[in-house]
Amino acid sequence: MTQTARPGGRPILMPDEVARVRAPLERSATLPPAAYVDPRVYDVEVDTVFARDWVCVARAEQVPGPGDYVCVDVPGQPIVVARGRDGVLRAFSRICLHRAMPVAEGAGNAGRFVCPYHHWTYELDGTLRSAPMMAGAEGFEPARCRLPALRLEVWQGFVFVNRDPEAAALAPRLAGLEALIRPYRFDGLAVAATTEFDSPWNWKILVENFMEAYHHIGIHGTTFEPVYPARDSSVPDNGGEPWTFLRMPGRAGTEDAAPALFPDLEGAERRQLVAANVYPTLLFAASAAGAFWYQLEPRGHDAMRLRIHVLLPAAVAGAMSEDDRHGAIELVRGIHLEDVPANEGPWRGLHGSMTGQGRLSPYEKAIWQLNQLWLDRVEARLL
Ligand code: FES
Ligand SMILES: [Fe+2]
Known part of the structure; x- marks a missing residue:
């Protein structure tokens, strides 16, 4: 396990601070200030909490029909939640596979996602449909490319995504x-x-x-x-x-x-x-x-x-x-x-x-x- 140490070797949380938080409620204390104000703690949260927990990103009724989409910045990954022509709600990275331009912003309805930079075009399920002027790129097969998907679950109308393929169902x-x-x-x-x-x-x-x-x-x-x-x-x-x-x-x-x-x-x-x-x-x-x-x-x-x-x-x-x-x-x-x-x-x-x-x-x-x-x-x- 990687250790995230302060300069001088002091860890970000001290064992006695953790013990006060872990104590039964009647004896417990708040998180130490570093939990809120130290940017390295946030980096760890992005790698742990936001990479492995189910993060709520939308309500299902905000994307009711085929082609409806909404973009969300989950900590660590800009994503899009889109309903396909088949009516299935999916979540995937909205970062172009070419040179990292977001292929969508905001919310709306689209037939496909067209990257504004060089017009690589993605289907509503994240697969790459076409990439102009790439004929000379050896071994490049658009049909084998797709924007990385996240798991998606709807609970009580709330749409959740999870970057962890191993996460237990919510x-x-x-x-x-x-x-x-x-x-x-x-x-x-x-x-x-x-x-x-x-x-x-x-x-x-x-x-x-x-x-x-x-x-x-x-x-x-x-x-x-x-x-x-x-x-x-x-x-x-x-x-x-x-x-x-x-x-x-x-x-x-x-x-x-x-x-x-x-x-x-x-x-x-x-x-x-x-x-x-x-x-x-x-x-x-x-x-x-x-x-x-x-x-x-x-x-x-x-x-x-x-x-x-x-x-x-x-x-x-x-x-x-x-x-x-x-x-x-x-x-x-x-x-x-x-x-x-x-x-x-x-x-x-x-x-x-x-x-x-x-x-x-x-x-x-x-x-x-x-x-x-x-x-x-x-x-x-x-x-
Ligand atoms: S960055 Fe998307 S097409 Fe070039
Ligand atoms: Fe209040």
Whole structure:
């Protein structure tokens, strides 16, 4: 195993730091600052977490028909997710086999992908169809060339890719989470509206903030705390599987006002807010009023692109007016903007030379779970 050492031989993580993270929740501490601010840690994550875990890249309903595609930058590899003429959804590298030009950007519908540089042309399944003026290139056979494929799985409408051909299938590992979110019928939801933020901080800071309600007493003291008190929140065991779940019961009396978007919600479920993470970067939340999806694309140890999508039952999303969409976006923007200081502040703080590991509250059980998942993947490379 390659060791990633600091100059002078000091490893990036010290054994005592790891031991504090590995301790049972009641005695455990946060990840050390280097986990967030050291660019070498991100390089290791690209080789481990993002190379071997299932990374969420899209919703299936964003690419509904033949030729529909969406480009995503998975850390370590720009890819395209495209639906073929046969209706099959595939994911492959979108980097031209000639001289490394991306053959597609953004999203849209295409009959084929034509590289803008020298017009090498690829089918929707990634095979090279033609390469102009290559007749004199000895032994070059376009028919034998194809853009490298990633594995792809759709779970609850979310499209995941995995660069590891040996990775275990995702859905069986998410059975526990699937049972917890069943009433929201994520399979039948569709993106109703989207807003985007550039977020100049480490991706793990946002994931941790999303997965604890302890901060309702501080950051959301007048907004979430009166409705979803921190003290009532709870996190079930995940058995070490790659997901975390946060239940935030709502105060009694709010359920009658809730619209009937999810008829399977019963009793107190109708006033709860739930949040979930599929490790590493899928985040979503749901209540009786609808759902939202935080689509994270890490761009380095110090940056990510965040797109927040409102998810509603497809028929409801399709019938929304522009005003409805605008209102939905304003709501999720408001929530996120309230959380921005809870990301920016720790990001600045983690750079302090006197900053160390902090103790976790039992209400931060999901962060403890996330930290175990993270160490499982990177520990051997950082010690
Ligand atoms: S780089 Fe794509 S055709 Fe030359
Ligand atoms: Fe928050």
